[in-house]
Structure formats: C-alpha cells, structure tokens
Amino acid sequence: MWRIITWAWRTGVITAAPRALEGPAPAGTKGRPALDPERCIGDGACERACPTGAIALGPVAPPEHAAGLARRPFRLDYGACIFCGRCAEACGPAALRMTEDYALSTRRREDLVLRATVPAVAGGGADARPAPRAAEETK
Amino acid sequence: MTVEATQTALTRVLQAHGASITTTAQEITAAVSRSALPQACAAMAASGASLLTMVATDDGADVTLRYVFALPADPPERRAGVFATVACAVPLADLEFPSVTPLVPAAHWYEREARDLFGVVPVGHPDPRRLVLHDDWPRGYHPLRKSVDGHSAPPRGETRPFPFRPVHGHGISEVPVGPIHAGIIEPGHFRFSMIGERVIHLEARLFYVHRGIEKLCEGLPVERALEIVERICGVCTLSHATAYCQAVEAIAGTEPPPRAVALRTVLLELERLYNHIGDVGNICAGVGLAVGTMTGARLKDEVQALGERLTGSRYLRGVVRPGGLRRDLGAAAVSDLRASVDRIARTFGDLSALLQGTPSLMDRMEATGVLPRQAALDLGAVGVTARASGVERDMRLAHPYAAYGAYPPRLVAETAGDVRARFLVRVREAHESARLIGAVLADLPSGGVWASVGTLPDGGQALGWTESPRGEHVHWLRIGGGGVIDRLRVRAASYCNWPVVPLTVRAAMLPDFPLINKSFELCYSCLDR
Amino acid sequence: MSIQRSDVGPMETAGDEIERTGEALRAAARRLFRRSLHIRQVDAGSCNACEFEVNTLTGPLYDVQRFGIDIVASPRHADMLLVTGPITRHLRGALLDAYAVMPEPRLVAAMGVCPIHGGVFATSYAVEGPLDRLLPVDVYIPGCPPRPQAILHGLLLALGRAEARLVDGVWQPSRSERAADPAGTGGATFPPQAVGRRDVS
Numbered sequence: 001m002w003r004i005i006t007w008a009w010r011t012g013v014i015t016a017a018p019r020a021l022e023g024p025a026p027a028g029t030k031g032r033p034a035l036d037p038e039r040c041i042g043d044g045a046c047e048r049a050c051p052t053g054a055i056a057l058g059p060v061a062p063p064e065h066a067a068g069l070a071r072r073p074f075r076l077d078y079g080a081c082i083f084c085g086r087c088a089e090a091c092g093p094a095a096l097r098m099t100e101d102y103a104l105s106t107r108r109r110e111d112l113v114l115r116a117t118v119p120a121v122a123g124g125g126a127d128a129r130p131a132p133r134a135a136e137e138t139k
Numbered sequence: 140m141t142v143e144a145t146q147t148a149l150t151r152v153l154q155a156h157g158a159s160i161t162t163t164a165q166e167i168t169a170a171v172s173r174s175a176l177p178q179a180c181a182a183m184a185a186s187g188a189s190l191l192t193m194v195a196t197d198d199g200a201d202v203t204l205r206y207v208f209a210l211p212a213d214p215p216e217r218r219a220g221v222f223a224t225v226a227c228a229v230p231l232a233d234l235e236f237p238s239v240t241p242l243v244p245a246a247h248w249y250e251r252e253a254r255d256l257f258g259v260v261p262v263g264h265p266d267p268r269r270l271v272l273h274d275d276w277p278r279g280y281h282p283l284r285k286s287v288d289g290h291s292a293p294p295r296g297e298t299r300p301f302p303f304r305p306v307h308g309h310g311i312s313e314v315p316v317g318p319i320h321a322g323i324i325e326p327g328h329f330r331f332s333m334i335g336e337r338v339i340h341l342e343a344r345l346f347y348v349h350r351g352i353e354k355l356c357e358g359l360p361v362e363r364a365l366e367i368v369e370r371i372c373g374v375c376t377l378s379h380a381t382a383y384c385q386a387v388e389a390i391a392g393t394e395p396p397p398r399a400v401a402l403r404t405v406l407l408e409l410e411r412l413y414n415h416i417g418d419v420g421n422i423c424a425g426v427g428l429a430v431g432t433m434t435g436a437r438l439k440d441e442v443q444a445l446g447e448r449l450t451g452s453r454y455l456r457g458v459v460r461p462g463g464l465r466r467d468l469g470a471a472a473v474s475d476l477r478a479s480v481d482r483i484a485r486t487f488g489d490l491s492a493l494l495q496g497t498p499s500l501m502d503r504m505e506a507t508g509v510l511p512r513q514a515a516l517d518l519g520a521v522g523v524t525a526r527a528s529g530v531e532r533d534m535r536l537a538h539p540y541a542a543y544g545a546y547p548p549r550l551v552a553e554t555a556g557d558v559r560a561r562f563l564v565r566v567r568e569a570h571e572s573a574r575l576i577g578a579v580l581a582d583l584p585s586g587g588v589w590a591s592v593g594t595l596p597d598g599g600q601a602l603g604w605t606e607s608p609r610g611e612h613v614h615w616l617r618i619g620g621g622g623v624i625d626r627l628r629v630r631a632a633s634y635c636n637w638p639v640v641p642l643t644v645r646a647a648m649l650p651d652f653p654l655i656n657k658s659f660e661l662c663y664s665c666l667d668r
Numbered sequence: 669m670s671i672q673r674s675d676v677g678p679m680e681t682a683g684d685e686i687e688r689t690g691e692a693l694r695a696a697a698r699r700l701f702r703r704s705l706h707i708r709q710v711d712a713g714s715c716n717a718c719e720f721e722v723n724t725l726t727g728p729l730y731d732v733q734r735f736g737i738d739i740v741a742s743p744r745h746a747d748m749l750l751v752t753g754p755i756t757r758h759l760r761g762a763l764l765d766a767y768a769v770m771p772e773p774r775l776v777a778a779m780g781v782c783p784i785h786g787g788v789f790a791t792s793y794a795v796e797g798p799l800d801r802l803l804p805v806d807v808y809i810p811g812c813p814p815r816p817q818a819i820l821h822g823l824l825l826a827l828g829r830a831e832a833r834l835v836d837g838v839w840q841p842s843r844s845e846r847a848a849d850p851a852g853t854g855g856a857t858f859p860p861q862a863v864g865r866r867d868v869s
Binding site (some may be wrong): 011025 | 363366367370430434437444447448451452456457489493496497
C-alpha cells in the first residue's frame with residue numbers, strides 16, 4: 001500500500017488544463033474535409049470515392065451567360081462522413097482537403113450538411129475510378 | 140515434423156476418406172461426400188491439426204462447407220502457413236449434413252452460424268438453437284444466400300423467447316444480465332443460474348452487435364470494402380485490415396514492398412501494445428484498484444496519441460491497404476515512435492512490478508476463472524486465452540506473416556489458466572511488443588510503401604491471418620466476376636474464445652464475473668460482425 | 669457506386685406548437701443539467717472505438733468528471749442517453765427500453781457516424797437506424813470515432829456551455845479566433861507529445 005501511495009505521489013497530476021483540451025489536434029489527424037469551391041472542377045471523383053455516400057453532386061446547370069461556367073450543386077453530409085480521407089485523395093485539383101478540425105457537433109441535423117455550388121468544368125469521365133495517389137508521409 | 144512431412148501425412152489421411160485432393164500454394168483441399176465429412180474432420184483433428192475456421196459459401200446449386208485446419212509447423216520450419224481444408228457440398232434440394240461437432244467440438248458455433256445464415260442443417264448437433272439471428276427473424280430467412288438482398292430488412296416475425304437452459308432445483312435463482320451492461324461496454328446477455336452468490340451455470344447470448352458485415356462486403360471492390368473491414372472492431376482495426384489485405388495480396392500473388400511489410404509489423408505490435416496495457420488496466424478495474432486502472436488508461440492513451448501522430452487515427456485506421464500502406468513514416472516520425480515506445484514500456488514495467496507486488500490484487504486473480512488446458516484445446520481457444528492455459532498457439536510463430544519470419548516474437552505462455560495467468564501473459568507480451576518494435580525499426584528497409592496488386596482473378600480465393608491482441612483473426616476471401624468480393628468470411632479470435640468463458644465461472648462468486656470477463660477482454664463486435 | 673440517402677431531418681412532429689414546446693423543454697433541460705450531467709452510455713451495435721473514446725474521457729488525462737459530467741450505471745439515474753452504433757435490429761428493443769425508463773427531462777446524444785447516419789453499415793439488413801428515426805436527438809457528435817475532445821465539445825454543446833462550429837455545414841471561426849486572441853495553448857496541439865510529468869522509473 002505504501003508503494004502505491006508513493007507511486008501516486010511521484011506521478012503527480014497529469015490531468016490536462018481545460019484550455020489545453022481546446023487545443024488543435026496534431027497535424028495530419030483526419031478531421032473535417034474542407035471544400036474550396038474555387039478549385040473544384042465538379043468531376044465527382046470525391047462522390048465516387050466516398051464509402052458512405054456522404055458526398056453528392058447534382059445535375060449540371062448550364063452557365064448563366066456565354067462566358068460563365070457551368071455549375072452543379074455540391075452536398076457534403078458531415079453526419080455521414082467517416083473521415084477516411086478518400087475524397088481528398090481522389091481530388092485532382094485538391095479542392096477537398098482534410099483539416100484537423102474535430103469540434104463538429106451540432107444540435108440540428110441540418111447543420112451537419114454543407115451545400116455549395118461548384119464549377120462543372122471537367123470533361124466528365126463519370127465512369128472512371130479515381131486513381132489513388134501515392135502514399136503520404138508523416139514527417 | 141517438417142511442413143512437407145505434415146502435408147504428406149495429412150494427404151494420406153484425407154485420401155483414406157475417399158477425398159479428391161487439390162493443392163494450391165496455401166491449401167490442400169479435400170472434397171469429401173457428406174457421409175465422410177465427420178470422420179475426415181475427426182481424422183484431421185486426431186493428427187494434431189487444429190480447426191482454424193469454417194466457411195460456408197452459396198455456390199449456386201449447393202452450399203459448400205469448408206472446414207479449414209491449420210497444420211502445426213515445428214520451429215525452425217517457420218514458413219508461411221499451409222492449411223488443409225475438408226470441403227463438402229450440401230445440395231440446396233436437401234440441406235442436411237451430418238454435424239462434425241460431436242467429434243470435433245470446436246466446430247460447434249460454425250455449424251450453428253451456417254444454419255442461421257445459409258439454411259444448412261447440421262444433423263446431430265448437440266445445440267440446435269439459433270446463434271447469429273435472434274428469434275424474431277422470419278423462419279426461412281437466410282441472409283447470406285445469394286438470392287437474398289442484403290440491403291433490405293425482412294419484417295419482424297413473432298418473437299419467441301430464447302430457450303435458455305437454466306439449472307433447476309431448490310434454492311436456485313436465475314439472474315439475467317444485459318444486453319445493456321452497467322459500464323461503457325458492448326452489449327451481450329448473460330443468464331446465470333445461482334445458489335446464493337455462487338454461479339452454478341452461465342449461458343451467454345450474443346450477436347447483439349450483428350451488423351451484417353460479411354453480406355455488406357459482397358459485390359464491393361476490394362479497396363472499397365476496406366473501410367468496412369476496419370470497422371469490424373475498433374481495437375482490432377489494424378489486425379483485421381492487415382489480415383484482409385494479406386488475403387487480397389495472396390490472391391493477387393503480390394507482396395508489398397519490404398518497408399511496408401516492416402512498418403505493418405511495427406504498427407501491428409503498436410496495436411498489441413495499447414490493447415495489452417489497457418487490458419491490464421481493465422483487470423485492475425475489475426477489482427477496484429484505481430491506481431492500476433488509471434495508470435493503464437493513461438499509458439494506453441499515450442500509445443493511441445502516438446498512433447494518431449503517426450497515422451492520423453487513434454485506432455490506426457486508414458493506414459493499411461492492399462499492396463502495402465497508405466502513408467509512410469519519415470525519420471522524425473520513426474524516432475518519435477522509438478522514443479515514445481521506450482518511455483511507455485519503461486513506465487509500464489514499473490506499473491506491472493507495482494501490481495505484482497500488491498498482494499490483494501494477486502490474491503483476487505489467483506485461482507479465479509480457471510480455464511483447464513484440455514477445455515482450451517477441445518474448444519479451439521486462441522490467443523492470450525489459450526496461451527495462459529498452456530496451449531502454445533501463436534500465428535506469428537506457427538504461420539509467420541508480415542515480418543515475423545525474420546523477427547519472431549518469444550512465445551509467452553503460462554499454465555495456470557486463471558486470471559493471474561492471463562494478466563501475466565499480457566504483461567510479458569507487452570514488453571515483447573516493445574522489444575519487437577525496436578528490433579524492426581533498427582533495421583527498417585528503405586524504399587516505397589505500396590505496390591499495386593493489379594487485377595484480381597475471378598474465382599481467386601485465399602486466407603489472410605494475423606495474431607491480434609486477442610488471438611488469431613482469419614479472413615477467407617473469394618473474388619467473383621469483375622474483381623469484386625464474392626465472399627468474405629471473418630473469423631475473429633473472440634469467435635473461438637467466447638464459448639470457453641462460461642466454463643470458467645463455475646463455482647465462482649457472481650462478483651468475480653466482471654473480473655473474469657475482463658481477464659478475457661473479448662470483443663463482442665469482432666464476434667458478432 | 670454511391671448510396672443515395674434521402675435528406676434526413678429530426679423526428680417528425682405533429683405541429684409547430686409541439687415543436688416549440690419541445691424546444692422549450694429541451695432548453696430547460698439544458699439549463700438544469702448545465703453543471704451536472706449524468707450520462708448512460710448505450711452501445712447499439714458500435715465497433716467499440718466510440719466506447720473506448722468515452723472511456724478515455726473518464727480517464728486521468730481528460731477527467732470529464734471535473735466538468736460535472738459523469739457516467740451512471742442505470743438509465744433510471746441518467747439525464748442523457750449517449751448512443752453509439754448504427755442501431756442493430758437486435759439491440760433496438762433494449763435501447764428503446766432504456767430511453768423509456770429515463771426520468772424526464774432527458775437528453776439524447778448521437779455519437780459517431782453510426783447513429784447519425786449509419787456510416788458504412790447504413791444499408792445493411794441488420795441495421796435499423798439512424799437514431800433520430802427512433803428517438804429525439806439533442807446533439808449530434810460526428811466522427812469515426814470522434815476524438816475525446818470532440819465528444820467533450822459535443823457534451824458541452826448539449827449543455828449550452830460551448831458553441832457549435834458548424835452552421836449549415838459551414839465552419840465558423842471560434843470565439844478566440846474572432847477576437848484574434850491565441851487559444852492560450854501557445855499553438856500546442858493536444859494531446860501533447862510528452863507532458864512534463866514525473867514518471868516513476
């Protein structure tokens with residue numbers, strides 16, 4: 001018993017301060033996938049790569065004026081996301097990247113669904129399976 | 140006996156039962172008639188082979204049952220496993236076959252599962268009750284038959300109470316526990332028959348976590364099913380994923396690059412390390428020794444935080460894939476790994492010395508929850524459970540995979556089969572894992588970490604296995620047309636170990652049950668899939 | 669192959685007034701439990717990674733009890749039902765029983781992708797989720813599994829002690845980012861690599 005008391009005493013307090021608990025996750029942790037609509041080409045590679053159907057791209061709408069871009073609706077449901085990163089791997093222009101954001105809780109189910117409009121400039125290749133990128137490296 | 144000699148002996152045994160033999164690199168397959176099935180399996184068991192898994196497949200006109208046996212291989216003959224399969228086709232027109240269980244008890248749950256999921260009937264099986272599907276599924280619904288759509292659920296039928304077999308007698312009470320348990324733990328139902336505080340008999344009813352994983356994988360490309368395989372069980376993520384990837388690689392006939400093989404080994408040992416440390420902590424929770432529970436919890440969390448720094452996931456998800464690894468580890472990551480494992484292992488060593496010097500803990504663990512060696516052998520127990528009862532079964536040594544051929548672990552075994560034995564096995568194996576990690580990292584090959592497996596042949600089939608922290612996981616995989624999965628059969632370690640738990644609580648006090656259960660630390664989700 | 673799921677929403681209610689009353693009740697519950705929340709955790713088919721993360725929260729590093737949050741053994745003692753898993757057919761009955769015996773007011777949290785959507789198990793014959801088809805859900809905690817910090821954020825959000833960072837799927841800057849004030853952790857990530865604790869050796 002004395003050894004247990006000594007052990008506990010010498011270990012000291014290891015509990016993290018509450019503010020430390022709000023700290024960011026280590027780099028490379030798979031958190032919220034973030035979309036940069038400017039870089040997106042609307043080819044749907046992410047949709048095909050996603051194992052749970054969390055990503056859905058809608059039908060292409062023609063450009064509003066002659067010099068404009070065709071666009072399509074984009075929907076990402078963080079409530080269906082398993083944070084595997086296949087979408088980011090499959091995205092050629094790196095419009096989808098995995099961030100380390102982990103505080104994703106919401107009170108409303110709808111708050112988990114991201115809706116955006118993205119350019120649809122890709123040739124298509126709707127049946128092409130995305131080629132997995134070469135392995136990343138943890139430094 | 141050498142592998143070749145064993146193979147020859149077994150081929151002779153099988154031929155004596157009128158089997159037609161086919162041989163591949165991995166398997167000797169003997170196709171037998173239904174009437175010869177039990178004897179052929181008994182002969183395999185008698186010659187020292189142990190039942191590894193049993194796979195039922197819907198092959199159109201019949202359901203084929205494959206009883207896969209693992210051949211022992213003496214050390215220094217450490218080569219990748221060769222298995223002997225006794226296969227039997229059960230025609231759909233008449234689904235009965237003679238049960239193997241009376242002669243080979245280890246087959247008991249496999250046959251009940253095949254009955255629930257395929258509809259084949261093991262005639263003469265000592266336990267005809269449902270196992271996988273609870274009693275309100277419609278009669279005649281067998282989800283793993285190809286004709287059944289796995290994406291729609293049948294309506295609930297009439298609920299029949301499960302026919303438990305309590306003990307009857309004066310003064311005996313029946314105590315139901317679960318499926319929801321008091322702590323933060325998986326669901327399962329236990330029915331105790333008690334006299335006062337003493338347990339006379341225990342029956343477990345499981346499969347509350349049955350998610351239909353094997354059916355979900357059918358028709359998927361192998362890369363796509365990986366995310367499902369990783370989620371069979373959280374704490375065995377890497378063991379399952381690696382067993383699966385090895386099966387894919389065996390079918391493709393490819394091997395991952397040497398660096399990937401080495402890193403897989405390191406990460407598998409990391410998974411073993413955090414599991415064993417956490418399990419030692421959980422055993423202390425079973426007796427209320429907070430210093431052990433909390434120190435175990437903090438050290439486990441340190442290993443998991445390390446895993447997150449290395450792979451992006453605390454459960455090592457998303458790092459293994461068919462062909463190798465999804466990410467590499469740079470020099471800084473490798474030295475973080477080495478330094479952290481050393482530090483954690485040292486502290487864990489101090490903790491285990493402290494715990495072993497605590498008489499109140501050791502006294503509770505000694506002679507509690509004894510699993511006799513013969514019972515472990517007969518029922519085919521695996522992993523820590525088996526090794527603590529003197530059954531020296533470890534796939535890393537018997538059928539080396541990954542880098543274990545070049546870096547064999549020292550076998551850790553005890554003989555008493557009690558909670559203390561399972562505790563000691565984990566303590567020593569954790570240190571052995573830390574040593575292995577250091578040894579592999581000291582000689583880490585350079586180069587790439589992934590090589591494509593290419594197209595998979597239609598009809599290709601193979602086994603993949605790993606020795607998870609709980610014991611061996613075995614994946615049997617067959618590819619169908621278009622390179623998609625035709626059948627994936629996952630036999631986790633807990634499948635073999637759950638049946639032995641009720642044997643260990645006889646004459647124990649009911650309050651000892653949580654301690655005994657924690658000493659096995661079995662996964663319900665691995666079992667239930 | 670992509671699995672199409674129709675848009676999901678919270679449990680259908682009979683009318684706006686009921687919804688307003690329900691929301692008022694839930695707000696009252698949050699105020700009541702603000703400093704003391706007793707949680708009954710139920711595994712409705714989870715792979716157990718989520719359970720391990722909740723266990724980690726009760727461990728010495730996170731020590732969730734100092735926030736007034738505790739785990740209880742019975743739903744009869746609980747303020748919140750924390751559910752994991754895709755709601756397997758086999759466990760659905762026990763889950764609904766556990767909710768039924770909880771005294772009111774009561775909260776429900778869906779933790780991890782499985783009860784929120786089903787994740788990779790969503791289309792299986794053996795699964796009957798998502799959770800909000802069966803029970804009213806007060807907070808959704810995405811992840812697979814969510815990190816202990818993410819779970820803590822979700823629990824504090826349910827209590828009104830933290831703010832949501834996702835609004836209509838859009839990531840919001842945190843209060844400290846808005847005030848251009850560093851988090852006070854010196855940018856250090858959590859958990860740290862080696863805390864300066866004195867290991868006994």
